[in-house]
Amino acid sequence: MKINVGVLCAIMMVFFLTSCKAQKANKIIVSNKSSHAIKDKVISLPWSDVKQKYPSLDINSFRIVDITSKKEVPYQLEFKGNENVQNVLIQVSLDTKTALELQFENKKHIDFVTKTFGRYVPERLDDFAWENDKIAFRMYGKALEEGGKGNAYGIDVWVKRTNEMIINKRYKLAKYHVDHGDGLDYYHVGFTLGAGNMAPFVNDSIWYSKNYTKWKILDNGPLRTTFQLEFDEWDVNGNKMDAVKTISLDAGSQLNRIDVKYTTNNKSLEQIPVVVGIIKRPESGFHSMDIENGVLGYWEPKDVKYGTTGVGVIIPSKVDDMTVRNDQFLVMLKIPNNQHYTYYTGAVWDKAGDITNKEEWFQYLNEMKLQLLNDNISIQF
Template sequence: MNFFVWVRRFFFYFSAYICHTFETTDIELNQIPGKMKMRNLIWTLLFPMASYAGEISVSITNPTALQRSEVVEIDAKRIYDKLGIGYGSALIIRNAYRQQIAYQLTTDSLLLVDSKVRPMGTVTYTVVPGQAVPMKSAVDGRLYAWRVDDFTWENDLGAYRAYGPALQRTGEKAFGIDVWLKSVPRLVVAERYHNVFVANRQGAEWRKQGRNDEADSLKRENSLHLDHGNGLDCYSVGPSLGCGAPGVLIGDSIAMPYCFQRYKVLENGPLRFTVEFVYGKTTIDGQKDVVEHRRISLDKGSYFNRTTVWYEYLRRSIRVCAGVVIHSADTKSIRLGKDFVQYADPTDSPERHCFQIYVAAVFPYGIEKTRFVPCSRLQGDIAGHAIGEKILRENERFVYYFGAGWTGRGVENQDVWQQKIDLFRQNLVAPLKVSIAVKGA
């Protein structure tokens, strides 16, 4: 425990003793200017040193020539050690205008701060113990059991869906990750599911009464696949990787996972959502009972999900991949970089939807190569996959990012999407720098 913590504790108890003495001499609180409490008055005027250990500054520096706006990771244990309070205690974080800003503690001991930093600039926040005002969440994710175990999560820019065990029991072949488009920053996924649930229930009653036209109209008005003002689901997955799922390469074929069997939400806002999926035992290239683990995180303001994949019970290394499905309606807009793949998906109905869905997988931590892998046999509208691949050993972590955008939420065309991918990659190479100091020390 540092010196200032001992000083702070000493003055706390000493001020309590003096307050008790003053109170016994009938000094009235309303005699103090501004009606300050006696202990706060003594603390502030007589013993200012005691506040040093209870207030720290966190400075975040932008080493690049571009404006940055992102969720910043800080070592939470360092924050609590310098404050001299128990880990996990409530905090208040203020900006230069003394406004409270959103923060979040994660399960891996990080303090997340929603930060904006000018080019080559520094922003400084003040951190003190205390109960912060309620913070509005920019992320959310949950299981929708009634919808055959859909697990769907979102941030202010987009939403994504993974398929659960109830869907697998139906026999439907949906392997990869789905994309839900958003055109508004607020959370909308729970609202969409609610509207569909209510419409289905009401529609079923109307059909019993022979009111089929009304039931059909109600279904259209609440369909997940039509835009009712906040976006829609028009991305086609089926027996593919979808947007960003991993797979195992066996020759030139991709062995894909089916639906997750278990899940655990590790973080759910206000700045980061994290879920871990565990997949059922399977045989991969002759190796039995292999189990895939997949951890996915999505931050406020990011187009990209951070994904960590590892496999248990491998007896030998495997060749893994991750990427995006390529549909036969457009096989020309694939872009392969040394550490990314991206594609302008034509949607599930190119003749009626007048836009594209821009998808990508980014591999900043090492990949052997990227390439297009065609399907060995026709699978509906699936022409193949654009992937990055590498060799992986048992329990070795494969870390990459995937994400999507569209014209309704800040990505006007595929060139703009490429710019966002490039900027994201650059920012990973040059992260914002964090320094922590005790104020007044």
């Protein structure tokens, strides 16, 4: 049987073009349209768009593949506290003006490395602790007050120099003020807002809430941990107020995303004056107050034994003022009553080796503010 070479070539060409067209139709393209590189950024692919692109995708068993490298891309299904999936989260690093082409397949995925984690800690006075592969934090619960231990209004920082999750290990050892080789808790909060907590600011006074009374985990890794803390009603200059704070920490980031909702019985109060604070050490450190861009950075004085912690706050909206008041740096602004407001706060430790001086820390905060203002990640389904 003779085969016509011309016909065979034509058939092969049709097959090739059809395969290319099918592959192109089935890929999702994530592009960096900005003029700066993006490193280890967690992005959201809306689940509704993914399902429309891949209607037969098995939610319980699928994988994502980088078409160029043929490597699997770890992901997380984000629920945001709902019963149904809201987003597929992936972590990407992209040079400027480059793109990542993804293919979703109905195949079992690899085991994912946990990069974020958080939990309620009943064994330690109702702490709530959370971490990622860079840094760790905690806030204090009601049992701290009831146990006669006093109050602590702020966000605590647990420095770390490992990508592994350390919260459970440190609580089990019950010696988290000692460095066992992966970091420790040497950050002091006291009666301040600590590392970037928020509180109402009325009549030249900070009206601290007490510690949180309820908690709820919305998502818990491997790429993003999100949880809610509720604060019981307290007095704010004669008005009754309560609060819900939703805190989210992504893998690879030094910063928490904090969504705050204050509600008061004074219905005529449209805006609530608030402050976001960072505790100031008595020794000499370095700070940067950029009121126009809403960025506050603090590089603490060096601890001879433990190193240096940097703390920072990013405010997306208009800032009224920044000041040093007693033992705190304060960012002053107004947020809407009974509505959600989002800002960012976080920390870094020089011994982790990623950011080792004040210039690098302040630059990181400024670059993150630019990314938040101009998110030039494009997703093509």
